Amino acid sequence: MTAEIISVGTELLLGNILNTNAQYLSRELAELGITVQRESTIGDNQGRLADFVNEAKNRCDLLVFTGGLGPTADDLTKETVAACYGDTLVFDESEWEKITGYFARSGRVTTPNNRKQxxxxxxxxxIINHHGTAPGAWFEQEGRCAVLMPGVPSEMKAMWNESVRPLLMKRQNCTLHSVTLRVLGGESSLEYQVRDLLENANPTAAIYCKTGECEIRITARAASDAEGEKMCREYAKKFYDLLGDAVYDEDVAGLEETLVRTLKEKGLTLSTAESCTGGLIAQRITSVPGSSEVFGYGFVTYWEAAKARLVGVEPDVIAKYNVVSAPVAAQMALGAAQAAGAEIGISVTGVAGPTGGDALRPVGTVYLGAARGETVYVKKLSVSRPDRALVRARAAQAALELALRLAQGKVPAGTEPLARDAQHSAEALDKLNEVFLGH
Amino acid sequence: MTAEIISVGTELLLGNILNTNAQYLSRELAELGITVQRESTIGDNQGRLADFVNEAKNRCDLLVFTGGLGPTADDLTKETVAACYGDTLVFDESEWEKITGYFARSGRVTTPNNRKQxxxxxxxxxIINHHGTAPGAWFEQEGRCAVLMPGVPSEMKAMWNESVRPLLMKRQNCTLHSVTLRVLGGESSLEYQVRDLLENANPTAAIYCKTGECEIRITARAASDAEGEKMCREYAKKFYDLLGDAVYDEDVAGLEETLVRTLKEKGLTLSTAESCTGGLIAQRITSVPGSSEVFGYGFVTYWEAAKARLVGVEPDVIAKYNVVSAPVAAQMALGAAQAAGAEIGISVTGVAGPTGGDALRPVGTVYLGAARGETVYVKKLSVSRPDRALVRARAAQAALELALRLAQGKVPAGTEPLARDAQHSAEALDKLNEVFLGH
Structure with missing residues (x-):
């Protein structure tokens, strides 16, 4: 089955709005095994829209429209597509009652225009719209179909999931089951590693990369959900075999969600001391509902004095090794845990740029610390082609990863340990500092 | 002049990538006075691409392509478009030297495929690509033009600004001058207020809304930059007359940038005590380069104990009024300033949800405090249709606005003052608490 996606709205052609609907529907249609051949954005112009629909309906089996279902005079998608598919429109009393009721509840009155909807x-x-006033529509002529949904993303997604997707599954005589693997690691190398597994008809697997991690979505089409689930599990195993514990979780919104859940399961609490990330790590942790069970105190220690006063970094250590150094990261992490009475402390100190680097610590250099029990683990990050936002995002991601590994009771990869007892020993700090210089 | 934007890439049709190029080019073309009539996304398929180009070149004056200029076999945009415009391609020694040099510097060797580029x-x-290996191309036949740029957004934007935009301005015989106003306030009401000013041919004005603020971009086409600037200034004045000091700045990335600059200008420093925003405010402030001049300490006081220990909130005050209350916000802001030795302290305590609300403080209730000198100003926010991310984003935005007003030496609108001396007085705190209950 082949399809085209058509977004209707002059505001899109002016660039006033970023079109996220097309990407969403592309993924969804791909999972249904429907090939999207073209995506188009058309203005609210009846002549141009009619020309377009008449061409497009002969190119593929299904046209998926979003937008142009509003009450104003230039919202013409429904009328135009109806005519192209040999259909007409009729006034629907029950939809009208819904619309007048909706207006009444929000203290407004309908205008004659609203009758259009x-x-x-x-x-x-x-197609019933449970989240707004504009119903959707389905047209069909000689086996060619068109479906019309609202342009507001939340209404479109709801209508897609509640009505259109089930309708298409029924036509395809199948159910879908999906699982999303969350994988830590660099984007291009990861994509290369799993490339062979991405070329499969059923289950399909698609990779979506973000800063410091990727999402691999596996979707199986099957006669029953149980069978689909089994197919997904078997296919997921191939990724686990290839990637090991770089796959950190399934079906979560991000690393912070897994971290918070793991801390809860283990009965642990965590605290942060952030310099160049400036609150980004705490922000990510507290974005998870229920994070207050495991996170109570966060320190943004932007100044050297703040590092000393809030988390007990020794001014002499800063003076000797530089504020962006392994010894400072180690003392910050230990200090954060202690000041908060938390089992785990994580820390970041680095040069986010655009200025402030030197030969030993160019922009993009970040030291991370993660303390648990009697040990603190230090890691160095060198972000290439750094810009401020990227350095901060990568540093936060790396810190959350360290925290997760400690919460899981593992020794984080690529780190150097320092004993809590040795955190004030010149010899131990010298040694720790040495390990990272020249890397 | 009319145009269409064409994005080439099967990965876009699969939804693997969000297409941000089309929006960027839509805005830019609109500013040049070029009407975009259609946007399309096509896969890497030579036959379908050729069919498309042959149709589209007769519909408008200019086709703007992004993507499909890579070295692999399915990158066919250049060959296909050349043929449609009656042109051919020839091997360019200087481009080849650039490509081999680029590979050599990154320690790789070219493959025969790379010669395509x-x-x-x-x-x-x-069209020279100063930021990557693939040059762009310009084709022209009987007054109809096509321009090809890379699909990587950073390379595309650079090529657009360095080469394509100047070329189009020259053809249109004009220069462009733009100014972007930053305006605080609710999206729909603001859009309604300025709607008449958005319907102008030259200068054009377009509004782009974000959480808690909007951006109004004014662009004038003129024979000289000086004339364009004058036109922009005159048109901007109409917005200032309408919106007053809701327009908080021009040509900045966001409220945090204006805040940091204002603090620098006035020689002030600022500190934060965040509960439900969990570091989001500190994160936004420290995202601004050079923010370390004005921001040294941030406190994420998620637990009640953290509010007491780090910023001196009295446990009795929490017990009496609730942790989400005006008295607690006031003590947090005063305590943040004091603990950091900063001139200004801002605070947030609220119910971000999804759970945790009660009748007096439903999800979406947030108290904000902003202290300077001998006074702290408290404000209440009630976010309707709250979700956790929205409540946090609105609260951070409102806190930054309070901080900006204090830095400017103004009394922030919609706030209740409390004297620093009265922060431990039961009578004064009772009174402050009363003002906000039932609002």
């Missing part, structure tokens, strides 16, 4: 297909079918 | 138009012109 209550028009529904005669031969085709209306 | 050194092919340039015979009749048209190549």
């Amino acid at each position: 209550a028009m529904v297909p005669v031969k085709g079918r209306k | 050194a092919m340039v138009p015979v009749k048209g012109r190549k």
